[in-house]
Amino acid sequence: MKRALSLVLAAGLGLMALLAGCSGSGSEKIRIGEVTRSLFYAPQYVAIEKGFFKEEGLEVDLTTTSGGDKTMTALLSDGIDIALVGSETSIYVDQQGSTDPVINFAQLTQTDGTFLVSRKQIDNFAWEQLKGSVFLGQRKGGMPQMVGEFVLKKHAIDPHKDLNLIQNIEFANIASAFASGTGEYVQLFEPQASQFEKDGIGHVIASFGTESGKVPYTVFMAKKSYLDQHEAEIQKFTNAIYKAQQWVASHSAKETADAIAPYFPNIQPDILESAVKRYLEQGSYATDPILDEAEWNNLQNIMDEAGELKQRADYAKLVNTAFAQKAIEGK
Numbered sequence: 001m002k003r004a005l006s007l008v009l010a011a012g013l014g015l016m017a018l019l020a021g022c023s024g025s026g027s028e029k030i031r032i033g034e035v036t037r038s039l040f041y042a043p044q045y046v047a048i049e050k051g052f053f054k055e056e057g058l059e060v061d062l063t064t065t066s067g068g069d070k071t072m073t074a075l076l077s078d079g080i081d082i083a084l085v086g087s088e089t090s091i092y093v094d095q096q097g098s099t100d101p102v103i104n105f106a107q108l109t110q111t112d113g114t115f116l117v118s119r120k121q122i123d124n125f126a127w128e129q130l131k132g133s134v135f136l137g138q139r140k141g142g143m144p145q146m147v148g149e150f151v152l153k154k155h156a157i158d159p160h161k162d163l164n165l166i167q168n169i170e171f172a173n174i175a176s177a178f179a180s181g182t183g184e185y186v187q188l189f190e191p192q193a194s195q196f197e198k199d200g201i202g203h204v205i206a207s208f209g210t211e212s213g214k215v216p217y218t219v220f221m222a223k224k225s226y227l228d229q230h231e232a233e234i235q236k237f238t239n240a241i242y243k244a245q246q247w248v249a250s251h252s253a254k255e256t257a258d259a260i261a262p263y264f265p266n267i268q269p270d271i272l273e274s275a276v277k278r279y280l281e282q283g284s285y286a287t288d289p290i291l292d293e294a295e296w297n298n299l300q301n302i303m304d305e306a307g308e309l310k311q312r313a314d315y316a317k318l319v320n321t322a323f324a325q326k327a328i329e330g331k
Contacts, residue, residue, distance in 0.1 A: 028058055030237055032220075033065040033080035036171075037263065039190060039275055040113040041084065041218065043285055045260040047244035055243075056236035067171075068142065075102065081226060082237065084108065086143045087216040087291070087299055091313045103227055104319045106220040106238045106289035106327075108245075111209035112147040113217065113284055114138070115193045117178070117186050117202040125205040127155035130163060136174060136183030137167040143217060144208075146306040148187050151211040153305060178202065190275035191267050198271060210282050215299045216291045217284075227320065235323050242289055242327040249287045253277035289324035 034041060044062075047053055053060050063080065065071040068089050075083040076093070083089075083102075090102040122129065130152070137159070138144035145167060152159045159165050169177050178186040179201050187208065188196070196202040220241065227234055248256050257273040264272060279285060296315045303309040 028233065029061065030058055030082060030233060031061045031063065031080045032082050032084060033063050033071050033074045035065060035068055035071045035083070035085040035218075037064045038113070039260060039264060039267075039272065040109055040279065040284065042256055042260050042276060042279070043108060043241065043244040043248050044084065045263045046247055046256065047240045049259050049262065050244065050247060052240040052243040052247075053237070056240045058233065058236050058240065060237075072102070075221070075223065076100075081230075082220050082222050084218060084220055087219045087221075087296070088143055088146070088303055088308070090219075090221055090318050091300070091303070091309070094313055094318060095310045100223050100225050101318060102221050103224050104216065104219045104221045104291050105227065105234060105321075105323050106241050107216050107218075107286045107291040107295075107324070108220060108241065108289075109218040109284050110214050110286040110295065111217060111282060111284045112144065112212050112215065113189050113279065114144050114148065114187045114208045115190070115204045115278075116206040116208065117188050117193055117196060118205045119178075119184050119202055121203045122205050127152070127157060127206070130157055130185060133163060133184045134182075135159070135163040135165050136169070136178050136186040137165050138174070138187055139171055140167055141306075141308055142171075143302075144187060144189075146302050146308060147208050147212045147215070150302045150305050151208050154211065190278060191264075191271045194271050194274040194278065195267075204278075207282055209284055212302065213298055214283075214295050215302065216295050219291060220289075235326060238289055238323040238327045242324070245285065245287050245289065248280075248285050253280055256280075288328055290321050290328070291319050291324075292321075293319075 065074050068085055071083050071085045072089050072093060074080045087104050090104055093102050137148055149159050175188060175192040193204050197204060253276040254273050257276045293315050296319060300309055300312055
């Protein structure tokens, strides 16, 4: 990711042109680029479906930009206004010496969203049972893999020595690779985890989100120059996200699943509800948009452990909680 981001401005020109057609005139329209389509981002879809953005006088244009590199390319080249992506990407950009830093202003998810899935049912699972196994992990440098390695090391497992670690499979193909017989264990997001349990392909035996603690896993961010020029719109945007976060926190998994169902037409209602319920139970959905310093430091500890942190990133430089605080206070 870091090498790709160093070429981001050049690579972004083509994507900027592609996305420009989605952009309309008017200061009240905001273009969001989400790193992937995921029910892990349920409050974002609730904000759209329940009309919270409209209540704030905003029109949002949501594009799935498919990957951290592409998302940051679109943001840095003005193809989108706001990115929904992992906070680590803002740190990677800062490490490249950007003169217009990417600022995290509203947190959406506050834990890792992956689960440890075993091919066989295991009662009384202990992490040491993973030693010597074939483990289907995530892409190097991405948050899922970094969190996975952080948790494994926490349990005295060296992923590169104690496991037969496979991490050369594209993110979109990991679930299908496991379903076709690759690996004894796999690190999966929902709804694949619930679907595999229903289909008898695998069994959820642990949560990486629970094990790793709170972390700014997915955050809305924008270039500092954009924030400075569009403070009113960013405040309205953050207000809408906070309303959605509160709505999700105060409603059942089924109600949230029903609200976001239009974004996941190929997922059965029971699987959607099961997946949302699992994320609610482990507190994955942030209940307010504030990214606090303890979470920021935990993120950097995870990155440092994975060897992906060149130097510690300044919280005060890359995080702005003013919009989130005003949203909570109702100002």
